[in-house]
Amino acid sequence: MRSRRDWNRASPGQKLAAAAGLVFLHAPVWVIVLYAFTTEDRTYQFPPPGLTLHWFEVAFARADIWAAMRLSLVVALVATAIAIVLGTLAAFALAKRQFAGKNSITLLFVLPIALPGILTGLALLVGIRKLGLEPGFWTIVAGHATFCLVIVYNNVVARLRRLPTSWVEASMDLGADGFQTFRYVLLPQIASALLAGGMLAFALSFDEIIVTMFTAGHEQTLPIWFYSELFRPRERPITNVVAVVVILVTLVPILLAYYLTRPDESR
Amino acid sequence: MLRHVSTFLHGRNAFYVSLLLLPPLLWLGTIYLGSLFALLMQSFYAIDDFTAKIVPELTLRTYRQLVTQPANVDIVLRTITMAVAVTVASAVIAFPVANYMARYAGPKMKAFFYVGVMLPMWTSYLVKVYAWRLILAKQGIVSWGFASLGLGSTLDAVLATPVIGGPSLASSYIGMFIVFVYMWLPFMILPLAAALERVPESLLQASADLGARPSQTFRNVVLPLALPGLAAGSIFTFSLTLGDYIIPSVVGAPGYFVGMMVYQQQGTAGNMPLAAAFSVVPIVLIAGYLAFARRLGAFDAL
Numbered sequence: 001m002r003s004r005r006d007w008n009r010a011s012p013g014q015k016l017a018a019a020a021g022l023v024f025l026h027a028p029v030w031v032i033v034l035y036a037f038t039t040e041d042r043t044y045q046f047p048p049p050g051l052t053l054h055w056f057e058v059a060f061a062r063a064d065i066w067a068a069m070r071l072s073l074v075v076a077l078v079a080t081a082i083a084i085v086l087g088t089l090a091a092f093a094l095a096k097r098q099f100a101g102k103n104s105i106t107l108l109f110v111l112p113i114a115l116p117g118i119l120t121g122l123a124l125l126v127g128i129r130k131l132g133l134e135p136g137f138w139t140i141v142a143g144h145a146t147f148c149l150v151i152v153y154n155n156v157v158a159r160l161r162r163l164p165t166s167w168v169e170a171s172m173d174l175g176a177d178g179f180q181t182f183r184y185v186l187l188p189q190i191a192s193a194l195l196a197g198g199m200l201a202f203a204l205s206f207d208e209i210i211v212t213m214f215t216a217g218h219e220q221t222l223p224i225w226f227y228s229e230l231f232r233p234r235e236r237p238i239t240n241v242v243a244v245v246v247i248l249v250t251l252v253p254i255l256l257a258y259y260l261t262r263p264d265e266s267r
Numbered sequence: 268m269l270r271h272v273s274t275f276l277h278g279r280n281a282f283y284v285s286l287l288l289l290p291p292l293l294w295l296g297t298i299y300l301g302s303l304f305a306l307l308m309q310s311f312y313a314i315d316d317f318t319a320k321i322v323p324e325l326t327l328r329t330y331r332q333l334v335t336q337p338a339n340v341d342i343v344l345r346t347i348t349m350a351v352a353v354t355v356a357s358a359v360i361a362f363p364v365a366n367y368m369a370r371y372a373g374p375k376m377k378a379f380f381y382v383g384v385m386l387p388m389w390t391s392y393l394v395k396v397y398a399w400r401l402i403l404a405k406q407g408i409v410s411w412g413f414a415s416l417g418l419g420s421t422l423d424a425v426l427a428t429p430v431i432g433g434p435s436l437a438s439s440y441i442g443m444f445i446v447f448v449y450m451w452l453p454f455m456i457l458p459l460a461a462a463l464e465r466v467p468e469s470l471l472q473a474s475a476d477l478g479a480r481p482s483q484t485f486r487n488v489v490l491p492l493a494l495p496g497l498a499a500g501s502i503f504t505f506s507l508t509l510g511d512y513i514i515p516s517v518v519g520a521p522g523y524f525v526g527m528m529v530y531q532q533q534g535t536a537g538n539m540p541l542a543a544a545f546s547v548v549p550i551v552l553i554a555g556y557l558a559f560a561r562r563l564g565a566f567d568a569l
Contacts, residue, residue: 006387017318021452028387032401105288246391
């Protein structure tokens with residue numbers, strides 16, 4: 001007869017399979033970090049014959065990398081700003097109210113991330129050509145803001161749905177007007193969700209390639225620089241260094257977003 | 268000023284909602300839906316065979332070209348095969364991880380696993396693809412690992428397999444398959460873990476008390492209850508594989524995939540109608556897959 005404790009314990013095989021899955025997910029990221037320091041600059045030789053910081057120095061001196069980096073950062077900031085405004089408005093409208101046509105509107109607000117990115121990208125390109133626009137900075141931003149707004153919307157709407165309606169009612173009963181209620185009751189409650197949504201949107205935009213390839217025209221964001229570098233393998237060591245920088249720039253906001261929205265045990 | 272506006276709006280519900288919704292709806296409605304509509308229109312145009320210009324007349328010629336030319340049909344079939352293989356493999360690898368997260372891990376361990384799955388999922392897409400190119404390259408880690416275990420000839424034998432093999436892992440369908448599975452695995456683990464967490468422990472105990480072996484409990488109790496999670500995860504892995512054009516162009520064999528075809532036709536080939544028609548293929552397939560999953564009862568437990 002198995003006791004309850006045994007019932008709840010994983011067998012060594014189950015533990016091993018779970019751990020192996022996790023290692024499989026993480027190993028490639030560590031490999032890239034290791035390769036950024038290799039002294040070998042022609043092949044993907046493993047293990048690396050030696051380690052050096054030289055490539056970081058070379059990469060830092062490159063004007064084209066800085067230009068691409070700057071463009072990606074500005075695009076991500078502008079797209080996130082637009083997404084925060086539009087996503088929050090949508091979340092407030094759709095969180096608790098019921099009205100005719102709400103389901104189709106809700107569907108519209110998940111469509112940009114539910115449909116394959118290639119479809120969004122090609123559709124935007126067709127739209128841009130139809131309007132006779134020149135692809136460039138603003139078309140990249142428009143594409144990014146479209147899926148970023150979905151991320152912000154999802155984060156804020158989830159938080160708003162968890163807020164008891166009674167709080168707003170109590171605030172109103174105590175004499176606060178709508179604006180005061182928003183400023184002192186709702187905003188503090190959704191602030192961390194808003195920030196988290198913004199961080200995720202920023203990271204997503206900074207790293208986006210599938211849609212950007214269609215909307216960028218001649219502009220070169222960092223992922224596009226990276227992609228073109230994959231087919232021009234003369235500069236492998238620099239590509240490796242940029243890979244590590246990209247990992248850091250996207251991972252920091254994501255970790256922050258995680259800690260901001262993590263379920264609070266003290267509550 | 269703001270105060271007066273908000274007091275005025277309070278109680279005028281419909282007006283307030285439409286005021287809030289107008290800007291985001293305008294954005295998605297014009298930029299996104301407008302573009303999607305323009306794309307759909309393109310797929311019903313066709314290219315003139317002599318002038319290579321788009322003829323703006325509604326026709327089914329481009330779709331006919333898509334479904335009758337053997338090369339195009341091959342591309343669609345190749346993509347579907349890959350998507351199905353990737354989905355099955357992801358489910359098999361994800362299950363033990365999700366099961367451990369949901370059933371055995373303590374609160375600390377569970378948080379560790381969630382972060383552990385989410386971090387690689389959110390790590391730069393392009394960097395991960397690039398990392399796999401390094402790992403699978405001729406002198407890369409996998410070859411090194413096989414060689415140092417004395418299994419170099421085994422790897423060569425695998426790569427010599429017709430169709431799925433190639434000169435190196437980085438330029439074979441096996442390599443592409445590994446990269447796809449790696450990239451979408453977290454999208455399978457997370458919904459699966461969420462579904463498994465909702466399986467009541469009492470049911471498992473009851474099954475054991477009634478004399479079922481663990482394998483029987485798994486097949487008759489756990490699996491049916493985990494089906495919604497499996498369905499949700501497989502929709503991700505399936506649709507992400509169908510639409511991707513970066514991975515097949517960075518890692519893998521020369522054969523075309525739907526996503527690559529879309530990118531190539533709109534770019535160098537300059538055949539926008541065919542690109543548009545190809546981009547409709549993933550949507551049709553995903554819709555078909557959703558219907559299939561519903562038929563299996565994957566959403567009944569939701």
